[in-house]
Structures are given as structure tokens and as C-alpha cells.
Amino acid sequence: MTKYKKFPGFNPRKEDLCNVLSIPLFVTDIEGKLLYANRSFFSLFKISSLDGIYNETLFGKNNSIAIFNVYEKLYESNYKSLKIDYKDKIIEITFHRDLKYIIGTIRDITSEEKTANLIKNYNVYLNLIKSAISTYFDENDPKTAFARIMNDIMYYVDLSYAQTFLFQNEKLVLFHTLGDCPKELKPKKEFLIGEDTPGTAFQLKKIVFVKDPVADTRFNKISGREPISFIDIPILYKDKEIGVIELIARRQLTPVRNVIWDFFPQLIMIIGNLIEKMLDTKNP
Structure with missing residues (x-):
């Protein structure tokens, strides 16, 4: 009793x-x-x-x-x-x-706080989309536009590290990095399709959200550190997967997951177009 x-x-x-x-x-x-x-x-x-x-x-x-x-x-x-x-x-x-x-x-007040955070996150991503569209139209150089948009993503979403992989010769090859690579992560310059999370996202043709990356062979768990979350997003251009963007944060990204699914496809179309233009410039 x-x-x-x-x-x-x-x-x-x-x-x-x-x-x-x-x-x-x-x-x-x-x-x-x-x-x-x-x-x-x-x-x-x-x-x-x-x-x-x-x-x-x-x-x-x-x-x-x-x-x-x-x-x-x-x-x-x-x-x-x-x-x-x-x-x-x-x-x-x-x-x-x-x-x-x-x-x-x-x-x-859990539900109240989640609703407030959701509204805040939607506003953040709306600003990100607006910035990306403005950059797309303002910049003539696709490389500069791509760099600006990636910087905006890092700023608006408060990320630690971002890396972009492109599909080349049946592999995903590292194309661009931004930010400080977490010590827990063993950097890789290329993946087989289906290997680790970037390759899985490419193979499944969908966003892969992971809040506990211990299953990914690239990560070493270091005690005493904050948790790491990451999201792998296939880059689409003309209904074709051309690569993957991996976003990494030293915090839980769960509250923004739905917002990412809602807004990133629009952003990815712009990024995919810029990447294609960069590749066309390299290979006229």
C-alpha cells in the first residue's frame, strides 16, 4: 500500500x-x-x-x-x-x-513545447528554402551557389558537420565537406551502394534518419560525449539519384525530422541542379 x-x-x-x-x-x-x-x-x-x-x-x-x-x-x-x-x-x-x-x-508541458518547437522549426526551414531560392537566382557560378546553400544549411539547422557524396562508377564518392568532423566519425572517401548509412539512403531512395549511429561502422562510441544524430538525404535530379548529403549534429534531431521530410525535397532539387551544372562545367 x-x-x-x-x-x-x-x-x-x-x-x-x-x-x-x-x-x-x-x-x-x-x-x-x-x-x-x-x-x-x-x-x-x-x-x-x-x-x-x-x-x-x-x-x-x-x-x-x-x-x-x-x-x-x-x-x-x-x-x-x-x-x-x-x-x-x-x-x-x-x-x-x-x-x-x-x-x-x-x-x-511536453506537448506544448513540442508544438512550439515544431512551429519554430518550420519557420527555420522556410527561411532556409527562401535563402536557397534567392541564392539559386542570384549566383551565376553553380559552385559558389552550392557552397552558399550548404553554409545556410549549417547555419539554420545548427549542424556540426555536413558532407556530400556523388554517384560515380557504381560508388558514392566524397564531393564536399563543411564544418568540423566529429572525432567519433572515421571519415570515408567512398562507399559501395548499400554500405553504411549514405549508401543505404542511396539504395533505398529515401531519407534515412538516425539518432543513434552506433550501428554505422564508421562511428566509434566515445564516453562522456553528447549524442550524435545524422540524416542522410538522397540528392535527386530529374528523378534520378545522383548522390547523398549527410547532415550531422551533436544533438537530437528528432523534433525536426518531419520538417526535414517536408522541406528538404524542395531544397534537394536546387542542390541537384547546381551539382549537375558543376559536373557539366568540369566535363563539357
Whole structure:
């Protein structure tokens, strides 16, 4: 049976009311030790007792430091809110100072944040498409236009590294790189079709999104580093695959995946056209 910590001086009627609330509610002392929590709080954190539980126990060290910073600000204002990542959720905690105790309520804002990020990402990619189209019409030299568009991609999407491979003699051959190559990645100058992720994207003729590249033989896992995500996008020109662009970021790219699928095909058509013009210039 779930055990509820009795909060000293807490009116039983108030406790009954708090326990029927769907919003998780908790009380701590100024040291962050939990003194009381309602049923919704116990359910959220999947705990059965508050014995020995502190903010750091539940929220982790970094979030606990942020919470204590809020506690200090509560001497200037009665209410303060804080957004933190908790496992696969984004939660907003609103703190209220009551004499020597701190009362907190928790709201799950994961869906709200995802919607906000999605809108932000759509705007980013719209700007990227606009820049690419402007570059395409402004630049006479296809090589310069290609370089500008790749720079825009790096800037707008906040990438660490990008590389472009072109299909030559039944292989994908490295054509262009931009940014700093991650230490985890063993660079390769060419691939067989179907080999590693770029070759797979080319073979499947579709965007391949990977948020955990450990399956790719080119990557060495280095402990203590941030996760790496990458997306491989076939370059199409006149309904024919001519290569692959690989975009690499030292962060999770999951929130922008759908946006990439929506907008990159338009961008790839421009890039494919520029590459064809560059190849035509090299081989008149």
C-alpha cells in the first residue's frame, strides 16, 4: 500500500482535497527535503514513500541546482516557475513560498513545447528554402551557389558537420565537406551502394534518419560525449539519384525530422541542379 508522509500541522481536510487533485503537488523545506506529496505526485514519480527523498533524488543534480536558485528568488517574489526535462517529459514546476516551507505544483508541458518547437522549426526551414531560392537566382557560378546553400544549411539547422557524396562508377564518392568532423566519425572517401548509412539512403531512395549511429561502422562510441544524430538525404535530379548529403549534429534531431521530410525535397532539387551544372562545367 502506498505510504503518504504526514506533513506536520497539515489539516486532514486539506490533505483529502490535495489527494483528489490531478496536478502533482509537493512540499519541501528550504533544504529541498520532501515533506509532503499528493497521490498524483507519487504516481508521476512512481515512488511509495518520501523517506529520505530530496529534490536531487527525483530531479537530478543539475535540475536540483536550478531549483535551489529558484528557492533563493522566492525571497523576492512569492511565485516562481521553472521548466525542466524529466526523463521523456518536459515539466513546469511552479513554486510558492509559505513561511518556512516551499510548495510546488507540477504541470506536464511536453506537448506544448513540442508544438512550439515544431512551429519554430518550420519557420527555420522556410527561411532556409527562401535563402536557397534567392541564392539559386542570384549566383551565376553553380559552385559558389552550392557552397552558399550548404553554409545556410549549417547555419539554420545548427549542424556540426555536413558532407556530400556523388554517384560515380557504381560508388558514392566524397564531393564536399563543411564544418568540423566529429572525432567519433572515421571519415570515408567512398562507399559501395548499400554500405553504411549514405549508401543505404542511396539504395533505398529515401531519407534515412538516425539518432543513434552506433550501428554505422564508421562511428566509434566515445564516453562522456553528447549524442550524435545524422540524416542522410538522397540528392535527386530529374528523378534520378545522383548522390547523398549527410547532415550531422551533436544533438537530437528528432523534433525536426518531419520538417526535414517536408522541406528538404524542395531544397534537394536546387542542390541537384547546381551539382549537375558543376559536373557539366568540369566535363563539357
